Amino acid sequence: MKELRLMKGNEALAEAAIRAGADAYFGYPITPQSEVIEYLMRENPVDRTGMQVLQAESEIAAINMVYGAAGCGKRAMTSSSSPGISLKMEGLSYIAGAELPCLVVNVVRAGPGLGTIQPSQSDYFQAVKGGGHGDYKLIVLAPATVQESVDYVRLGFELAFKYRNPVMILSDGIIGQMMEKVELFEQQPRLDVEFEWATLGKKPDKDSVIVTSLQLQSEEQEKVNLRLQAKYREVEKNEVRYETYGCEDAEYLFAAYGSCARITRKAMEMARARGIKVGLLRPQTLYPFPADAINGLADQVKGILTVEMNAGQMVEDVRLAVNGKVPVKFYGRFGGMIPSPDEILEALEQKIIGG
């Protein structure tokens, strides 16, 4: 049965993991996402669904435990925050290379280095452009609400298994820490499928299953890369998700994702109260990026302001999508600072309307 609750983002996400029928969670504490593993340990999902939860000795071990469980065709996940996600990049590259499904949550805090525990969007490049070594892509989902944090856990596992590819939920310290009303989906059964690519023990008269990302022959490795690229083109064709607000009559456009999109939407409403016809496009998938939608809107608007909690990362993808049709400007706060709607509106007036 669907259930309404008031929940903290990280805890709601952890509950969603149990309800999505996850088989295993492996994690390591780091602020501001420790509530995920704390909630799971408290809830003890092995009693509810048989889901395994283990606190690993490091983020590196945790992502490699995910690799092992995912290689058995199980729904495996981990979560961390920025410095910990950096440590997982090796494992993610191997998981992408071995074409294993898994879910990774990044409750982003500001960097570089140890940075601060305050919210940020400064891991956009790392999430969307690769992060680890080699040509690979994560499917990146960007929740703006606690509700989306919950829904994207289920969606994330679906996409991960549909494409046998790691999926990242790129959350942030605001969404992870705030409490909101959330509708929890019903308990989903754990998978009861023996995937032919999974190591479950060699079947008589069948070849053994090998999970690997190693191809010593360049010709073979190129084939792997071509297969991955073909898969990414499919993802780009099928999985773009975004929302638009007030774009029907828009003369200007905001582009923003995650918690920053909610603040920007407030700025949009304030601008409209002043008679400025501005819309907002909010990517829900950062990879694949809603490039076509933005390119289409570029035919309609006079300029686009990208608003982010970083020094300007998604703005590069917006510019590529717009391809020079109209000016694309950037406004952001970083280091854990959060832009106010007033600042965003002022930036729109100065950089786009007056610019």
Add this chain to the structure above:
Amino acid sequence: MSESNMITPENLVYEKTSVMTDRVLHYCPGCGHGTAHRILAEVIGELGIQGDTIGVAPVGCSVLAYYYFDVDMQEAAHGRAPAVATGIKRVLPEKYVFTYQGDGDLAAIGTAETIHACNRGESILIVFINNGIYGMTGGQMAPTTLAGMKSSTSPRGRDVATMGNPLKITELVAQLPGTYFVTRQAVHAPANVRKAKRALKKALEYQKLNKGTCFVEIVSNCPSGWKMTPVQSNKWMEENMFPFYPLGDIKVPPEKQ
């Protein structure tokens, strides 16, 4: 006597285990990996667990171990095999899970994963091939390289004052309450092969008991990395490696004492 007369069931003295594939081993002539692979495969066959065994290959000379073991296997990132094995075992607790790792993989870059898997007492078998050198990358110093031993990154011999001491990680993991059976073996001579095989068999049998990690070190040679002939390398191993890495059980299950 013609060949067809010789190849008869009653003349059969040795049979290749079906748990090894027919691929030609890529290991250097005289290397211990081939024998270590064979006895582990034989044990899996003898226990009848080929369909219930999942192996984890390391990064190092045995990175392609999955070419030779005819069981389901996963290839781990460098040093991470015990974490990968943990992930497998936690979702498939009924399966037999082993890692097969060299000294660089297990005792340098993967030290944390090794110690913590052993400390949690994961019900897995860790097979540790210790030849005191990084073979695959061309003979660099390993964590287990002996004091004074030459390698391409200790060309004047390992100077422990600046390069640190050889690490007896097997004695170290034996101290952890999570390990159940810890032993050090060799495969350079028939008697040793038989002992090592018995140790591997016990370790896999113990896995059913769910009482902790079994850790089997095999001190081995690296003729290419040591710049010796196979025969010289085995002699050198006996004279230099065994005194520092003495063979025998280090920790036996309490009920077996």
